Amino acid sequence: MSPFSFSWDRTLTTLAAWALALLWILPLLYAAWTAFHPAEYETHFDLTAPLTLTNFADAWVQAPFARYFLNTTLLVTMILFGQILLGTLAAYAFARLEFRGRGILFSLVLMQLMIMPDILLVENYKTMRDLGLVDTILAIGLPYMASGFGIFLLRQSFMTIPQELDDAARIEGTSIMGRIWRLYVPLAKPTYLAFGLVSVSAHWNNFLWPLIITNSVETRPLTVGLSIFASTDSGIQWSSINAATLLTSAPLLLAFLLFQRQFVQSFMRAGIK
Template sequence: MTTTTGSRPSTDTPSTPAPRARKFRIRSVGGMLGLTVVGIVFLLPFYWMFSSAFKPEGEIYRWPLQWIPSTIVFDHFARAWEAVPFAQFFVNSLIVTAAGSTLKVLLAVFSAYAFAFLRFPGKKIVFLAVLGALMVPGHVTLLINYMTIGNLGLINTYAGIFLPGLASAFGTFLLRQHFLALPKEVLEAAELDGCGHVRRLVYFVLPMSKPAVVTVALIAVIDEWNDFIWPLLVTNTLQARTLPIGLMFLKETEGVDQWGPIMAGTVLVILPMLLLFLFAQRYIVAGLAGAAVRR
């Protein structure tokens, strides 16, 4: 008895995209469209501000809107610079930002290293207190900070502006989480070679944590540069004011209907931070992504 086996005819059909793949493509296209719309919504005010700073006076108030200036003028910048002492405001902001952000980053680095690698009594309780400080609004401490700075005789001084904000709970938390994610083998090898805590921090921890440190530094610089409420309270003379307060004085000097000089002054205030952010944005993404949460 013999048996024969026949081959079943092929029923393969040309492959078609799976429904899941089609849904993924639709979602990707929808996400890109959504991001494009959101980007346009955020970019339009920036474009209008920059274009108004270089437009002739009549084109700022024209209807329908004049999106592209017919000619580029710089008169608004000259008017803004002469209306208020912008040069003094720049010097004040540069000094306060440089000193305040540098000290803030140093304190965050040292405190984060202590929380990550040192053993001391009450370590977890102190770190919980640091986390709790993240939940306290900054305006709650304005009165006690003002009384402290006043008793120290630091009203209308650079130190009086940046001293109350030196302790950065967010910077400490971010760097501590990043330090915990570093390879332990490298740090243990450095310890076996006789490296103390300072050498481990300077030659091993900081080079491996460059994105996180740059992120904390950039946030500190932007906070110091844009701070408005505290410098307004702790200074009472025009020569001690910083740029954000100077922009308010410019609005009061020129009037709310003089948008050319006001927009030019706004460009002068935000342009340094905008350029700094564009330069360091790749470090921000790496720094935030590298700060893995570990227990």
């Protein structure tokens, strides 16, 4: 078949892809337009409109976004560190160690993927209250320190590493921890990168649980701070709100654009479609 032959399936698929791309990009383009132009150009498009950074400066001083950025950075770093540490140890155990009940325990880990986090909001709040952690950054991240998805993804990656390498390291006297950090972790770097992007983006954008568990500026992340800023901004100045939205989402967009190739390749190597 000629590569230039007409195909209804290919044409419809391409049109659907373009339609979805436009649905995603149009709100972002509108946000960028209003954020980089004066407020009087919020509702109409004009190629001669002057560019300005005033909206970003106004948003930055009208709300403590510096504190929100710090809180969010601490939060996603803490969660990612805990997930990688616990996920690596659990993934190695499920991939290489033989012990009674391994299949049942791994099934329970996979069941975590089927449970909506919102179902556990009340119980998580009660637990944080009993621990005296309400309105702390630790309370936001503690329920997410273990990730069933991370364990599954790393296990799939570890199982692709030849058993002979593990046996050779064991014969040379390398301990379990030594084999994990010197053999498995370096060979699974693309998987760690992909999981890191997923974890950071998920908890960077998490809104409902931080809204419930925090009460003060000192502990609120960006998502909660942005919603409060949008609801209290006098007159609903979309230029300032969209500038704040771009400030919030820009780190994730840049991270994905920089690492998108490694992100896709790592999932392909893990056998996940």
